Amino acid sequence: MKNRAQIFSFFAGVGFLDLGFEDENFEIVYVNENHKPFIEAYKYSREILGYSPPQYGYGYYSIRKILKEPIKTKIDNHIINSRKESNIVGFIGGPPCPDFSVGGKNKGKYGDNGILSRTFIEVIIRFQPDFFLFENVKGLLRTKKHRAFFDELKTDLKGGGYILTEKLINATEYEVPQDRDRIILIGVNKNVIKRNKIDFFSDEMVFNGNFPWSQYAKYAEREAFSFTWPKTIPFKEDSIIPRPKGIPVDLTVQYWFEKNDVNNHPNSFHHFKPRAGLKRFKTIDEGDDSKKSFKRLHRWRYSPTASYGNNEVHIHPYKARRITVAEALAIQSMPKSFILPSDMSLTNMFKAIGNGVPYCASKALAKSLNKFLAEIL
Numbered sequence: 001m002k003n004r005a006q007i008f009s010f011f012a013g014v015g016f017l018d019l020g021f022e023d024e025n026f027e028i029v030y031v032n033e034n035h036k037p038f039i040e041a042y043k044y045s046r047e048i049l050g051y052s053p054p055q056y057g058y059g060y061y062s063i064r065k066i067l068k069e070p071i072k073t074k075i076d077n078h079i080i081n082s083r084k085e086s087n088i089v090g091f092i093g094g095p096p097c098p099d100f101s102v103g104g105k106n107k108g109k110y111g112d113n114g115i116l117s118r119t120f121i122e123v124i125i126r127f128q129p130d131f132f133l134f135e136n137v138k139g140l141l142r143t144k145k146h147r148a149f150f151d152e153l154k155t156d157l158k159g160g161g162y163i164l165t166e167k168l169i170n171a172t173e174y175e176v177p178q179d180r181d182r183i184i185l186i187g188v189n190k191n192v193i194k195r196n197k198i199d200f201f202s203d204e205m206v207f208n209g210n211f212p213w214s215q216y217a218k219y220a221e222r223e224a225f226s227f228t229w230p231k232t233i234p235f236k237e238d239s240i241i242p243r244p245k246g247i248p249v250d251l252t253v254q255y256w257f258e259k260n261d262v263n264n265h266p267n268s269f270h271h272f273k274p275r276a277g278l279k280r281f282k283t284i285d286e287g288d289d290s291k292k293s294f295k296r297l298h299r300w301r302y303s304p305t306a307s308y309g310n311n312e313v314h315i316h317p318y319k320a321r322r323i324t325v326a327e328a329l330a331i332q333s334m335p336k337s338f339i340l341p342s343d344m345s346l347t348n349m350f351k352a353i354g355n356g357v358p359y360c361a362s363k364a365l366a367k368s369l370n371k372f373l374a375e376i377l
Contacts, residue, residue, distance in 0.1 A: 124162075267342075
């Protein structure tokens with residue numbers, strides 16, 4: 001590749017997925033996000049980290065507008081300019097997923113968020129990036145109607161000139177202390193594959209078999225769940241429990257709390273404080289995550305999926321309170337230096353964190369893409 005691959009990011013949130021790509025030598029040149037508090041937090045965090053703003057700025061509007069004038073022409077011009085600077089352009093994004101989530105609205109392709117998945121695919125086909133990455137919940141695979149919709153999207157992408165590979169990943173594969181399944185769909189435009197590679201990749205199964213999905217994973221698929229993890233124990237505030245033997249410490253909540261120094265992080269004071277019901281925070285056993293809400297984390301285990309909407313509450317292992325923003329960021333494996341602005345509402349902070357792709361997973365996916373693209377372009 002002549003220069004760094006240039007990335008157009010959609011549904012960017014506060015930039016978890018983007019940051020992983022940036023730190024693996026991709027250049028984010030355009031950021032689209034419809035929720036203004038997220039855009040402002042994205043700008044703030046990048047300024048703190050010392051990263052340059054995206055070359056083509058921030059698109060604060062729905063992705064639906066991108067297929068309409070004058071935004072369509074603007075994006076076309078951005079892509080033309082990017083191709084002059086770099087010989088490869090990519091689109092990345094994870095459309096909002098409540099309409100496919102088991103615990104969400106389950107309206108599928110007809111829901112407001114489900115429609116955005118279709119729109120993202122239409123944007124990809126219309127603008128023809130050299131590659132793309134699409135991230136979503138495993139609910140797209142779990143029910144017949146959602147799987148049929150996902151198959152429709154893939155059929156459209158194939159018709160639009162893309163060779164595809166997909167994988168259901170779990171965040172624990174990438175040293176993230178969190179049981180989080182996500183479907184990742186990656187496509188490469190046939191027009192950019194080296195002539196001597198075209199026949200090789202005409203067989204999609206060969207493509208699937210040769211994409212380095214696991215090369216940068218620390219743990220094999222589902223390996224994390226084969227260890228003998230500690231069970232629930234009675235809650236005792238500020239208790240000290242030695243780390244059990246035989247578990248991977250880097251997949252534990254406590255390891256990441258210490259690694260990110262969460263007690264001294266700028267977001268350590270940001271957490272919801274109950275108006276009543278403090279007793280509930282003292283009676284749930286450490287590690288009891290059996291209920292939909294009020295899940296108490298275990299310090300020497302991984303966290304349930306970081307999902308803080310729909311009244312889902314995650315409680316600190318040995319404190320009588322909800323987890324803080326700093327602790328939630330650690331569970332998403334974000335760098336210690338990543339900070340959300342203090343004037344951002346708690347609701348928006350936790351929503352942004354729950355929506356984001358874990359940083360370590362993002363970095364591993366970016367590494368895999370970088371290696372693969374270097375081989376075929």
